[in-house]
Amino acid sequence: MGTGSWKGPGPKARHATGMIDPMPHLFSPLTIRGATIPNRVFVSPMCQYSSHDGFATDWHFVHLGTFAVGGAGLVIAEATAVQPNGRISPQDLGIWQDGHVDALARIAQFVHGQGSVAGIQLAHAGRKASCHRPWEGQGILPQDQGGWLDVVAPSAIPFSDTYPQPHALTSGGIAAIVAAFADAAARAWDAGFRVLEVHGAHGYLLHEFLSPISNLREDKYGGSFENRCRMTLEVVRAIRTRWPERAPLFVRLSATDWVEGGWDIEECVDLARRLAAEGVDLVDCSSGGNASHQRIPAAPGYQVPFASRIRRDAGVLTGAVGMITEANQADRIIAAEDADAVLLAREMLRDPRWAQHAAQALGHEVPWPAQYLRAAPARVPTRRSWTMDA
Template identity: 50%
Template sequence: MSQLFTAFCLGPITLPNRIVIAPMCQYSAVDGIASDWHQIHLGNLALSGAGLLIIEATAVEARGRISPADLGLWSDACAAALGKILDSIRRYSPMPIAIQIAHAGRKASTAPPWDGGHPLGANDGGWQPVAPSPLAFMPEDMPPQELSQLDMVQIEQAFVSAAQRAQQIGVDAIEIHAAHGYLLHQFLSPLANLRDDEFGGSLENRMRFPLEVFAAMRSAVSERIPIGVRISATDWVAGGWDVEQSIVFANQLKARGCAFIHVSSGGLSPQQKIPLGPNYQVPLAEAIRAGCGLPTIAVGLITEAEAAEAIIAEGRADLVAIARGILYDPRWPWHAAAKLGAQVDAPRQYWRCQPRELKELFGDIRFRQR
């Protein structure tokens, strides 16, 4: 039996298999409001047969967007638009859906990647980024404004409000973005956090604000909604955030009710030296899983079904996330199931597409009652 296609309990929700669609920014919202593109994009992925779909990084406030076209959840209008899309998707797909809640910090106010990804000034629709310390991501960038403790209280409340809106529109799980050099990662890393108050300096202090945000969100939504955290396990820079600190952080999150850890890496410093290659981040996930015991998601150039199967079968991670690969091949889980001799959920409208030699590929979908 394929281990990749066994069920897995993520807190109170049961995933039909171990394949996760990682959050991927689409830069297609208008003032934070989901567009028709999100209807098409998310609807397509929701028919893929994966075990869990995580909606892209969704900003808790307008200045927390990476670009002006980022998805947001800071207003009832944002929630209504995204909720309408989710309602539509769920008429045809039983796939559990999570959302990644985020704040870009000093990496905010940039153009979408296809427009160069450069920082935007006020005349180009940009705004003043904020951060733990007034250190720019790139030396030539405008320094961010250092957050006061009052600012931090307001941002924490923005995370809480976004989580509550996510619950209102019926998401199954929430992922907090503390990776890739965005705000919460900036607090964690000594390369970006030079504060001299109780939120900077020691590891305990640098973890304080991200842990407070997590605890506040956890207490603000129902226990039926698991909350996990995506981290960069290492900055890939000497003297920066690393695996050992990540394990400490993961254990602190676990003590506060964290349901899972999604392990990525990098994104905080242009000085990073990343050893790219197939499955290059899996050892990080394996180390953190062993160090904290939380359900762990591995991600990063996992492109082949056999590799994903081995990661689960060998106990290196509990779940495998696919990102760019599933944009290229939106039926990746179907093809993985075919290779591994497993079954996958597919909409009945597509059942007739099964190749003759794979007549047992598709399972019988039973829609959840809400």
């Protein structure tokens, strides 16, 4: 189990002195391995479809830097492809070559300079690759518009009629992708990111292997639960050989496919337990994305029970996501120990300074940049650069 994993009893445990630890709250720090994240407000990875040949641009710098200026404890860069054919669209961010590092390093340095922690999500889109970026169309992107033919998946099953027909990966192809994740992790560290997240959710490649809906293989990567989990566990093991021991490792999982006969919460708890034993520190608990006929009962906080269940039954830190928009709502999730952090996406787009506004509403302090102190509430401290513990 990772050194940052929750092992119980919780933060309210009584010490020998008879004192009780303070109730955790949204703006209490969270220490995982050698990293202390200043608060529990995390920015979810959000694809921007704004790169060129995988290179980060000024858009990414401003997009991610704004959240750090706004006081978020952890800012996670979008799904970043470990192979060129693992991009959702030609405009996805990439980290499959050393040349990508410098532009990413500029972002990580700025985020840390604001007192936040810079993270990055590594991904392979699998059968959801070679598609239009959302505002330019849906589904298959023709080759003459930048699409590619080598779309891969566990089995030759397209996501839907409007998505590319994938090729089933060979064992050699699987090994190459596992190695690509490990190489990408080393580049992420070189770029200055200090939290790494593996994307195993939303119908992308690793999720495709986990789910019996998309994985019909008859070799050691298909069939049984153990076989369907094999590639995800291999990726985590490979990353841990290249990602420093003192640095936190997260995995995003879809807790359920929201369809009968698909991946479900029982299997997700089992996998989370195995991931923790391999050095994963936090499971980012989302859901869905692997079936075009899914029926999601979306409502405020509808995915929080997944984070609570996995935290309790797998004994690992969790992050809660999905329609978390209000300060009191987020604070209750942490105080009730349903999750150890909340991850916000759309709400951050609506209000990049959500963390500062939430802190003010809850009566806590989030340091502000010195340049903005004239607009800050009274007695707000200035921000210091973030560094990882030795």
